[in-house]
Amino acid sequence: MAKIYQAGALNTTSLTVPNVYVQIQQPVTLLNGVSSSRVGVVGTASWGPVNAPVVIGGMPDYQAAFGTKQALASDMGVNVNIAVYQGASDFRCVRVTDGTDKASTGMLSGATLTAVCTGTSGNTISAKLTQGTINTAIWTLTVSHSLLGVNSYQGTTWVEIAAAAASDASALVVVSGGTALTAGGVTLAGGADGGTPSTSAFIGSDGTTRTGLYALRNQGCAIGLLCGLSDTSSFAAQIDFGLGEGLYMVSALPSGTSVSAAASALTGAGADSYAMKVMHGDWLWWDDDTNGNMLVSPAAFAAGKLAGLSPEQSTLNKQLYGVIGSQKAGLTSSGTLASYSDAELTALFDAGIDVICYPAPGGEYWAVRGGINCSTSAAVNGDNYTRLTNYLAETFATGMGTYIGQTINADLFVNIEATLTGFLSNMLDEGMLGSTNGAVPYSVICDTSNNPDSRTALGYVQADVKVKYMGILRYFIVNLQGGQGVTVTVATGS
Structure with missing residues (x-):
């Protein structure tokens, strides 16, 4: 009678009984990308567990878990509501308090x-x-x-x-x-939300029991938002967390910060990293369906828009919804909005600070104007660099572990290369990768050229992956020549 084995379970060099032996070979591992739209939110609430991540898919979920929205910039419900308007639909929410909250x-x-x-x-x-x-x-x-x-x-x-x-x-x-x-x-009566938590409560601790921002560890979040927190002293901790978790932190400078003060504020915070996006302190007016007009951090809008975009995209020039004004521009209902000059925008972008303003290059709407993170390196300071790099790194880290423990041979090299190439090919097919000349924008090497015996004998296997990202159109130049004396030559087709 034939016998069936899983590959690797049968020693085929020691068979003694004539028979049919079937070995089930596992197919090449296929990678499925990690979530690129999950937002980790830390803030206050009028109900719910403290320092514990809760899965939220939208406002009905939020209200069932955390209760009524409060008229506070730190309120998670307000920030989740704003993000939902921009296209976000997957959240991990962590409630924090100042310790004076009470149960009714x-x-x-x-x-x-x-x-x-x-x-x-x-x-x-x-x-x-x-x-x-x-x-x-x-x-x-x-x-x-x-x-x-x-x-x-x-x-x-x-x-x-x-x-x-x-x-x-x-x-x-x-x-x-x-x-x-x-x-x-x-x-019931006597319940209290407490006051606005301190910066240390928002950041929390990374011990056996994780609190604050650290409660978002291993939650698969692609974007991080500390509701209403604009303390620049927190930026270093946010950047460190973002780098370690493959997460794009989005924050903002304090409400009312001037353009001239913004650059020095960011420099003083030591925030020079692709892991964080810092919005200018020109806070936005939002018409909340529970609390009426509220002045809120622009970080909530930027985080929500990022969550609603594929990771190769930039927030630059993408329309935002629900904005009814800003501190600089005033309210839309006034009919006249103040705008930023090119000099002001240049000062902000040179410092690695993004801003939401009106109008946008594409028309009369509110939009993120820079699409940048706070790195001062032009090679890595686009939203798309942070998002796509994190997406690829997290996908590889999550999916390639299946190869650990396998024997190192030529087949293993082929399978690893096929897994990585297959995933990148899928990204190319979906338009997440591309090139201007039609060339394949990636390469994967995993063979004896980068895995010598001296390394594999110690258990090391290395795959060298290069991926060329698509650029983001920032400067569109149209050369126009017009006049009565212009000579126009039109090529005729056959």
Whole structure:
């Protein structure tokens, strides 16, 4: 009877029984790109767990997890809402506090109901205790909130009801105490969001229990945003995190920073890296559907637009939505908007600072004007360099580990090269790579030329990958010659 083995499980040099031996060969590993649109968001909220990443796909998800938006530049809901308007749809949200936040509480029939999370959203949680109509020994505690949901728990005593609530992962309250059950209702009160967290709370710690920005480790985020934080002393830590995680941090200078002060502010922060995008301190007006007109950081708009673009693209000249004005330009409703001069834009771009302004090169709309990161090197200071480099590096780091532990031989070299080349070929087919002359914009070498025996004997295998990125059109020159004396020669086709 024929026997079937997985490749590598059968020693084919020691067979003794005549038979058919089938070895299942694994196909060449195929790479699938990592997410390039996931935004890691750190900020304040009126509800939700603290220092724990929560998966959010849009505003309904956000409100169910973090409650009502607050009229604060640091509020995650406001920033997520802005980013959604620009095309973002995948978030990992981390709530931070200043430590003065409080959980709302209420008394019902002698029992204490305490909100499972701190924040003012807990102040609109209502609880109602009712007695069964058929089986009067059964009581039902119904806990509800317009955004957070509704939960019901049954029991014949407070102990049973409390146990039912404790076993519910989506519970809004913790029940303690209580003696006799008496019908009634209560709305919780006393919850507080706390004040604006310090810079250290936003950055957090990278220990056994990660907090703040560090809670986003290993979350697969491509873009990072610390809501409303404009403390330039945080830029070094943000850059370090971005480099280590393959993540593009987006921040902004303090509200109202002048053009002349912007360059020195960034220089003083030591922010010279492709891992971070710094927006000018010309904050934007946003018409929030909950809080009305708000002055918010331009970083939220830039981060959202990046998330809505493929990684080879730049934010330069891409239309932004929901902007109703800026500190420099004024409100759109005024009818007259102040604009930046070429000298002002040059000063910002030379310093590695981007800006959102009106109009854009493409027309009468708000847009990111530079499409740059804060590196002073022209070779790496485009959005597309950061995004595409991170995308490729993270994809290779995530997908190539399957080769670890395999024997080093010519077949391995061929398979590694095929895996990398196949992925880059897919990118070329999808328009993420390209060239102006039609040449293949990548090369992969993994053979004996770069893997000598002296290295492979020690367990090393090296693949040399070169990828040429497409440039971004920044300066469009049209040479026009006109006049009555101009001679025009038109070539005729056959």
